[in-house]
Amino acid sequence: MIHMTADPNPAQTSPQPAPGRPLVEITNVDKHFGEFHALKDITLTVHHGEVVVVIGPSGSGKSTLCRTINRLETIDNGTITIDGKVLPEEGAQLAQLRSDVGMVFQSFNLFAHKTILENVTLGPIKVRKLGKADADALAMDLLTRVGVEHQAQKFPAQLSGGQQQRVAIARALAMKPKVMLFDEPTSALDPEMINEVLDVMVELAQDGMTMVVVTHEMGFARKAANRVAFMADGEIVEVAEPETFFTAPRSERAKDFLSKILTH
Numbered sequence: 001m002i003h004m005t006a007d008p009n010p011a012q013t014s015p016q017p018a019p020g021r022p023l024v025e026i027t028n029v030d031k032h033f034g035e036f037h038a039l040k041d042i043t044l045t046v047h048h049g050e051v052v053v054v055i056g057p058s059g060s061g062k063s064t065l066c067r068t069i070n071r072l073e074t075i076d077n078g079t080i081t082i083d084g085k086v087l088p089e090e091g092a093q094l095a096q097l098r099s100d101v102g103m104v105f106q107s108f109n110l111f112a113h114k115t116i117l118e119n120v121t122l123g124p125i126k127v128r129k130l131g132k133a134d135a136d137a138l139a140m141d142l143l144t145r146v147g148v149e150h151q152a153q154k155f156p157a158q159l160s161g162g163q164q165q166r167v168a169i170a171r172a173l174a175m176k177p178k179v180m181l182f183d184e185p186t187s188a189l190d191p192e193m194i195n196e197v198l199d200v201m202v203e204l205a206q207d208g209m210t211m212v213v214v215t216h217e218m219g220f221a222r223k224a225a226n227r228v229a230f231m232a233d234g235e236i237v238e239v240a241e242p243e244t245f246f247t248a249p250r251s252e253r254a255k256d257f258l259s260k261i262l263t264h
């Protein structure tokens with residue numbers, strides 16, 4: 001499936017691939033934890049500018065899949081390429097490729113003893129070698145984009161969960177990643193804060209960011225996803241456009257899963 005979208009990172013110095021080209025290519029990936037087969041022959045391509053929502057029961061391997069994409073977990077078999085480059089085992093090249101992948105987790109993981117502004121400027125200064133003034137300007141732009149610019153001088157504990165998660169998104173964006181991974185970014189939030197985070201993510205998608213999003217928020221999937229990948233027992237069971245997946249799932253496992261989450 002090819003999606004024509006605008007260049008999501010015009011400020012980036014490295015040339016961007018043509019729209020619609022594969023950006024993340026996961027090919028025949030296996031992952032074991034001891035005897036336990038956590039990822040079974042996973043093959044999935046995420047194209048430049050595409051949003052893929054990953055959905056499935058707890059324990060099906062969604063977080064493990066996200067973690068393999070930026071090498072927080074090693075893989076046993078198969079390959080993962082980011083923008084045509086195979087993820088290496090370790091070393092400086094790994095650090096470089098990893099910084100192409102932004103990640104937002106369920107818990108916000110902000111540095112408690114640093115201000116909101118410092119949380120966002122830390123990566124650009126340390127890894128991207130930006131000067132402080134440039135890093136501050138970039139951070140303020142991003143904090144404005146996610147709607148928390150007035151909190152810049154506060155500490156994380158002074159912000160609501162929804163605000164902290166928006167800061168976590170700004171912090172990931174500050175590294176100018178080529179792809180953003182979200183692992184259940186709203187599942188630790190109070191219900192009234194979920195939409196303010198999803199709205200930021202929808203805008204990001206509309207701006208052309210390539211995204212892999214683990215979430216059960218069907219409203220988000222319908223609004224922003226190009227495809228839904230359904231996982232169960234370590235496998236990708238089916239991949240479909242959101243409307244097709246939610247209204248006419250093909251597999252019994254997807255039907256069963258949807259009947260459980262839809263009855264509430």
Ligand SMILES: Nc1ncnc2c1ncn2[C@@H]1O[C@H](COP(=O)(O)OP(=O)(O)O)[C@@H](O)[C@H]1O
Nearest residue numbers: 033036038056057058059060061062063064065
């Ligand atoms: N570090 C680990 N060591 C052992 N088992 C793990 C580890 N991480 C995940 N698992 C197991 O792998 C399976 C998939 O986990 P996970 O990817 O977190 O699922 P999901 O995110 O879909 O809920 C689960 O059975 C989990 O217990």
Ligand SMILES: [Mg+2]
Nearest residue numbers: 062063064184
């Ligand atoms: Mg998980």
